[in-house]
Amino acid sequence: MRLTSQTRILLVDDHHIFNEGLKRLINEQPDYMVCGQVYQSKDIFPAIEQLRPHLILLDINLKGINGIDIGKRIIKDYPGIKVIVLTMYNQAKLLEESRKTGLHGYLLKDSTTSKLLTGIQAVLKGEFYFDSAVAGSYQSDPDEFIDTFAQKLNLTFREIEIIRLIKNGYTNEQIADQLHLSFFTIKTHRKNIHFKLGLSKVTELIDFAVKNGI
């Protein structure tokens, strides 16, 4: 009857309660139906082969294997199938990885029903849907700290204090005294500052301080 027009969804999650809850939720939607539930990673591919789902909701935390790796295989072997990661992991890095891998979405398990459905809907329309609630997900990736200008500003409050004192002609001892820190710590800080800014001389550091208004 309606079977042909409905979107067939495969649920992959080893958490039984969640898996059941999700099935119930999806089956309540008129356009969607859960064609199968998989609780173990080894059952995924036989289920896909047998059930031919349109979309898979995939957990990352599966015993012995990472969901993103499975997703990668699915989209390679079955290019027509949409894969959305549905996870407890509020991890920007995992979200980024899913995006880079070519998966179609990244949703959090504890997001609201409407968000979940919005996500599924968007993906089925051919869009990508990555939950913006994932903390820090659209900040710059630490892997990409190669931009020298950005690096120059990567100074901490303490380092800026130290640079200011150096600019004002303080010696290490005086700085240590001023900031109630040990000589060793000040020396370490100075080494770190030079390392981060890629500078080797004090004069360069002072120039830098003047230019950046420290």
Next chain:
Amino acid sequence: MFRLILILLVFLWQPAYSQTVPDKITSKLSKQNIPFAIGPDFEKTSLAGHVYMYSTPSQESIHSVTQKFFKLLAQEIPTVGMDSRFHWIRYTVQNNTSVEKDLIADLRYNEFNDVCYYVLDSNQQIIYSKKHYNRETYISKKPVQSRFFSFPLRLGPFESATVYWRVYRKESFIVLPLGLFDEEYFFTFNTTYDFFLYLSLGVFTFTFLLSLILYLFTKYRLLLFYSGYTISYGLTIASMEGILTQYFHLNIPFLEDNTKNVFICYLNFFTILFAVHFLEIRSFLAKWVYYFFIVQATLVLGFGMYLLLTPFTGTSSVILSGVAMLDMLLILSLVISAFIHKKRVAMLYLIAMLPLFISACWLILTLTFELERTWFYYQSFPFLPFFEVVILGIGLGYKLISDRNRYLTGLNTLEKQFTSSIVNTQDAERQRIAADLHDDLGGTLATIRRRLSDLRFKVKIDSVAKELDELDPLIKKGSDDLRRISHNLMPPEFERIGLANSLKQFIAEIPSQPTSFQFIVSGEIHRLPLEIELNSYRIVSELVQNIFKHAQATRASIQLLYYSDFLRVVVEDDGIGDKSKKSYKIVPGMGLKNSILRADYIGASLHRESGEAGTSVILDIPYRSVSNAPDKSDQDTTGR
């Protein structure tokens, strides 16, 4: 001990020895009495080939003896063996120079019970005589200052004289190391000999005291055995050299000849104990071997007690020689066995015993092939033990140091294991709890929340719907808290994400009130082994928790600086430092202790300082792992 062994060997080889001077030659030469000629450059002689002997059981006078038949003694150091008769020794000396010669006639064996000395001129008239000297005669009462039997012999130009000795020893072995010296040479020779002898004895005494004192401090048993070994060696030699009786008047009537035998027993006792413990035979031989040696040592000690309480007999002396030889062979077999079992100290022991064996072998060679035993050989006896004691002393020192090192290494390994077991247990437990929380409870909470919100839309009663709406943020908070807690315990997919990203995420999830956290990564990210990254993460999260809970800081920063050869993590805040604990406690809190433990575990250095301007922690983690985590080979060796 050596001399006793040698005497025993001589005793065993007696038949071979007596054949060395065939009767025919003896009778031919007996009446000839070849005089020993003294030239202008004369220094010393062993008189070999000039000495004649006549043995008699009765007390004959010198006049009747001169008429008797004397037999030639051909050896350089003649051995008489166990013969309790009176032995008359005769040799004639001829001064072939035009000056008067002052000579010393010497008998370098101080065990005699009676020694008489006569000098007769060419007309058989007694021109000098000294009677009844014995092993206990004080050195001050002797005509020549020597611990042996030494008498003057003065010869005018071209004069000749015949020397007669009469020696007697009750029930024991007799060796006749005769000698004739130029007086000046004699004192030089004796002084040199004594110098080295006293040096040896001094070293023995010093070693004895040192090892005894060390024993009292360390309670290391081997030191006690070594001190017993050195002191009994020293006393044996002092007793053999006549020092005890002639200098110290240590004249215990009952002991007599037994004195040195008693010391030899003690020496053997300590030698066995020392060898058994020095070579650690229990580590490579069966238990009964160890007990066999302990019983053997106890028996020798018992024999020493027996000798102490009974009068001297030749038989007990022979038994003791046998026992001493047996012990020596037993110890040698132990040393060889230890050597086979690759005990390094066995080599030292072997070196220490070597001179004794060379001399024993040499003795057997001299007896078998009729080679001459020389004075050099005889004179070196007192110094062989010195060599042995010094080498074993070095061995003992080496052993003490290596044992200490081994102990320290063992302790260190234990400590490492302890640290790693704490860290690992903690990690395993955290991982388990995090997984339970995150994966199970988290999923359930998410389901509950969704079901509730579904329910909310089905509910038509506004008041109930409103209450359900109020419930949602609570569940959301519960879910967030759970995520935060479980992330703290164990960041999800840590191995995949790595230290820098996990920390970034961790910092991103911290509320920006009351402290704003800054997270900086600089340099090219270098992935470290999982264990090191995970422990580093834990250290940082521990420090961040501390800042969050106690520091009352407004600003804090976490930096990962990937230098070319190490990763430096700097965690800082501008908070109140250690004042937060209300008292200036130096004892670090549980969290910090944990961090220190973890830093140590991954081979990182952790520097922390806290003052008015806040707290700074610098953690340097080398890329080339010097992790304290014990690897499998370590664990195997610690089972000892």
